[in-house]
Amino acid sequence: MATTKGKTAPLKVIPLGGLDGIGKNMTVIECGPDMMLVDAGLMFPDDSQPGIDLVLPDYTYVLENEDKLRGIIITHGHEDHTGALPYLLQDLNNKVPIFSSKLTLGFIEGKLSEFRIRAPKFREVKGGSHVNLGCLSVDFFSMTHSIPGALGIFVKSPQGTVMHTGDFKLDQTPIDGVTPDYAAITRFGKSGVDLLLSDSTNATVPGFTKSEAEVGHSLYDAIKNAEGRVFVASFSSHIHRLQQICDAAKACGRKIVVTGRSMLTNTRVARELGYLKIDENDLVDAYELNGIPENKVVVMCTGSQGEPLSALSRMANGEHKTLSIHDGDTVIISATPVPGNEKAVQQVVNSLAKLGCDVYDKHRCLVHVSGHGSQEELKLMLAMARPTYFMPVHGEAVHLRAHAKLGEKMGIPRDNIFVIDNGDSLEMRAGKVKRGRAVESGVVYVDGLRIGDTDPIVLRDRQKLANDGMVTVVATMSTKRKKIEAIEVSGRGVSFTIDDEFTSDASDSIMKMIEKGSFNFTSSGTDALRKAVRDSLSNFIWNRTHTRPMIIPVVMEV
C-alpha cells in the first residue's frame, strides 16, 4: 500500500479546472508518491475579461508536485482539454509522457509545434489500452463525443477505484462506428467503481441527445436542394461532421473545397491519421474552382461562431483571397453558437441574407447536435458504472447541481455526492471518500506575453474605459510663481467634443477649485494637486455631459 511519511496515503482527486464553467478542464489524481493529470484545457475569455487572450487553470499544485507526476492523460482533442498543455509543458522541468488517442496526439502535436515545443513524449493509447503510472493503473475505454478518439478512464489505486468519463454522449450510430464501450463500462461497474467523475454539460437537458448521424440527413437534403454553390461552416475539429459534409457532397456529385486555417490543418491531420476519408479526386483547391459549375461545389470552412477573421466572414465580406459568397449561394451554419457568440453569428447570418444567400441555421433544420449526453444518457452512465460515490464534473454551477440530482434519483445517497469547487479535493481510503484539504487554484490569464494573475483592477479599468472613455489633463505647475500656469485637456472614446471652448471652460473650473484650496506648489504638493485637478475636472464633465470618463491627471513642475 502506498505511503507518505509512514502514514497510509489516501487517493486524492483534485479538480483544478472544469467545475466553474464549461472549459479549462484539469483534474489531478494522486496516490502517495504517484500522480497523474487528466486533461489540461483552456477557456476563452468572456465580456467580463476584456483584452484577455486565454484563461488557464492555475496549475501551481502540479508544478509543486512535479516529482510525482507520472503522466498526463488527455481524454480528447478539444481545446478545453488540451489548450493549457503548451503552457504546462513549458513550466515543467522534465518531459512527462502524454497519453491519448492517435487523433488527439495529432492535434496536440500541431499546437505544440506552434509553441516550438520539441519531441514531446507521446504515448498513443486507445479503448482497451492499459498503462501503469506508479501505483495507479489506468484502463482506457472508448466514448463517443463531437470528435473522434474520445476516451474515458478507469483508475485503480491501492485505496480504491475512480472512473472518469471524459466528455461524452452515448451515440449508438457514430459516424466512425466506434460506439461507447458499454461492455468495459459495465465490467468496471461490476468490479466496483468507488468514485465516478462524469460530464455534466447537458445535465439540465431532458431526454437523449440525438445521434450525429441525424445531422447527415439534414446536410444531404440542404445540399441536394441547393441550386448554386454550398458553403458549410463547422468546427474544424468535428471530424465526424466534416466526414458527413464530404459524404453528402459526394452523394450530390459535388467537389469539396476546404478553406480556413484550422480547417485546412485539421482535415490534413485527420486524413493522414485515417480519421477522415475523402477521395483525393473529390478535393479541389480554392484557386482551381474556375470552370467547375456552381452546382458542383461544396466549400467546407471555418467561421461557424461568427469569428470576424474566419473564412466564412471573409468570404461574406469580400475579404477572402480566393473565394467570395454571392447571390444564389447556400450557406449552412453547421453548429450552435457557443454562449456569448450569438450576436456575432447572427451578424454573419444577416450579412449572408443581404447578399441573397439561402441560409440554413439551427432555426431552420437539424444542422447540429450536441456532443454531450442529456439526462437520460447521464442516468444510463450512472446505471452502468454503479458508483458508490459521485462527483459531477465539467459544467457550470447549475449543471453540476442538476447532475447531482440525477445521481440522487439513481439511488446514490446525497452524502455520497460531491459538488465541489476547483481546488477542493476528495480523499479516498479503502474505498471510502471524504473531502480533503483545498489546494492553490484559480485562473491564470494569458494577456499578450504575460501569463499570470491579471489584477481585477485592470479588468475593471478596461470596462470603465470602454463605457466612458478617458480624458488626460496635464497641469503645468510653476514652483516659482506658486501657481498652475497652463492646463491641457485631451480625450479618447468620450461622447463630447473637446474643443477650445471646452478646454477653456474646464480650465476655469479647475483653476477656481484650486484657488479655493490651499495648495503647496512644490514637488511634495503634486499628489494633492493631482487629486484636485482630477476631481474638479470630473465634476465639470459630469455637470456638462452626465458622463464619467476615466480622468488621468498629470501635474508637471516647471
Place this chain on the structure above:
Amino acid sequence: MATTKGKTAPLKVIPLGGLDGIGKNMTVIECGPDMMLVDAGLMFPDDSQPGIDLVLPDYTYVLENEDKLRGIIITHGHEDHTGALPYLLQDLNNKVPIFSSKLTLGFIEGKLSEFRIRAPKFREVKGGSHVNLGCLSVDFFSMTHSIPGALGIFVKSPQGTVMHTGDFKLDQTPIDGVTPDYAAITRFGKSGVDLLLSDSTNATVPGFTKSEAEVGHSLYDAIKNAEGRVFVASFSSHIHRLQQICDAAKACGRKIVVTGRSMLTNTRVARELGYLKIDENDLVDAYELNGIPENKVVVMCTGSQGEPLSALSRMANGEHKTLSIHDGDTVIISATPVPGNEKAVQQVVNSLAKLGCDVYDKHRCLVHVSGHGSQEELKLMLAMARPTYFMPVHGEAVHLRAHAKLGEKMGIPRDNIFVIDNGDSLEMRAGKVKRGRAVESGVVYVDGLRIGDTDPIVLRDRQKLANDGMVTVVATMSTKRKKIEAIEVSGRGVSFTIDDEFTSDASDSIMKMIEKGSFNFTSSGTDALRKAVRDSLSNFIWNRTHTRPMIIPVVMEV
C-alpha cells in the same frame, strides 16, 4: 385627391427604423399634406456600441415635416415601439395627438412624466376605433402579442390602402380573451389591402407559436411542486404572464409579493386600468412577509434578463433591501434571454444554483413562449389580408428575407415584395406601389446627455481601450536646451506593471529614437515629437509585452 405643388401626391410609406434589427420601430405614412407616424421605439445597444445608453432612429424627416404630422400611432406598449417618444416629443414644436390603447397610454404616461413632459395629447383607441388624420383614415383592430392592448391598423388614403400588423402572434386562447380580430382583417382583405406591412421577427421559425396559456400550466406545476418560497422573474410589461403567475399563486394558496421598480410600476398601472386582476387580499408587501410560511409565498420580480441591478440579481447576491433568496427556494426565469443577454442570465442561474435553489429556465420546461407569430401565422396573416404588395417589417436582414419568401410561397409576385432599408420609401399611386426616393435616416445615440450621432471613431476607441488599456506619456521639452528633459509614463488597464525600471527602459528607448531623428525643439515641432514619442513607446511596449495599448502622448514645452 391629395396634391402637393399641383401634382397628384403619392401615398408614401417610409420606415425610419425596424428594418435593420429587432428594435427602434418607426414608420412614416404620408399622403400630400398629411402625415402620420406608426410607433416611435428605441433599441438597446450591443457590444459594438460600448458606453451607449440607448439607440434611437434618426427622425429628422419627421421634424422637417412636422407641419404635416397629424398624429402618432403606437401599436403597443413595448419600449421598441414607445421608447423614442419622449425624445421625439421634446423635439417637436407642437403637441401632436398620440393614439393608442388604454394600457399603452398608461405605460407611456409614466415614461413621459419621468422626462417631465406634461399633458401630452392622448387619444385612447381600441379595436374597432376609427380616426381621420387629414386625408388618411385609420381603422384599428385587435391583435395578440406579449402585452395586452396590441393593435394593428388599416389605413385608407386617396391613393390606396395600407395594413400594418404591429407586432403580433395569433393566439386563439389569449389570457384576456381578446383574440386577433380575424373578422376585421378578412373584411379589410376583401375590401382590398394594397400594401401589407407585417411583423417578421419569427419569420425563420417553422410552425405556429404556442399560446401564452400553455405557459400557465408549467407555472402552476412548478409552483405546486415547490416546497419553499417561489420567485418568478419576468418582463414587467408582460401583463398576461403576470396574470398567470398570480393565478397560479392563488390556485396554490400562496400570497403574492411584487418587487423591482418597473414590476411595481407596471403592475400598479395595469391594475388601475383593469388589465391585471389581483385581489388586494392576495398581495403582501415585502416587509410584511415575516410570519407567512415559506410555502405560502410567490415573489414576482424583475431580472429575467440577468440585469445586475434588478431585483432578482440583488436578492440572489444579498443586496436587496427586504428579500433574499436562499437554499430551498424555487426560482422560475419566465423569459428567454434576449440575444446578447445569454451569459448574464446564465450567471444569475449559476448564482442561484450555488445558493441551493431549484431553478426553472427554458431548458427545463415551458416557462416562456414568444409573442411573435411563426411561419404558419405569418402565412395565415397573408392569406387573410390578401395584399397586392407586401413589405416585411420588424426584423433583421435574415427575418425580412425569410418573410419575403413566405410571401412568394403565398403567391405574391416577387416584384410586388419590397425588402428595403430604413430610410428607403415606397410610393403608392392608385394602388400601384413602387420604390420612392430615400430620406435621411440612420441611428442616433443617447450617450449621457448627448443625443446625436456619436462618431464611429469614439466607439472604436472605446473598444481598443477595453482590449488593450491606455498609456499616457508626458515628455518635457526644453526649447532652450533643445532636448527632451524628462519622460513620465503612466497607464490604466494594461497587463504589465509600469514601475521605475519600466519607465527608465521606456525613456531610454524613446530618447534613443529621438536622438536618431532630426527634431526641431520649438513649439512648431511638437507635433512631430509627439508622433515620435508615441511610435517609439508603442514599439517598446510591443517588444516587451506583445500588447498594443492606446498611447496618449503629451509634449510640454518648458
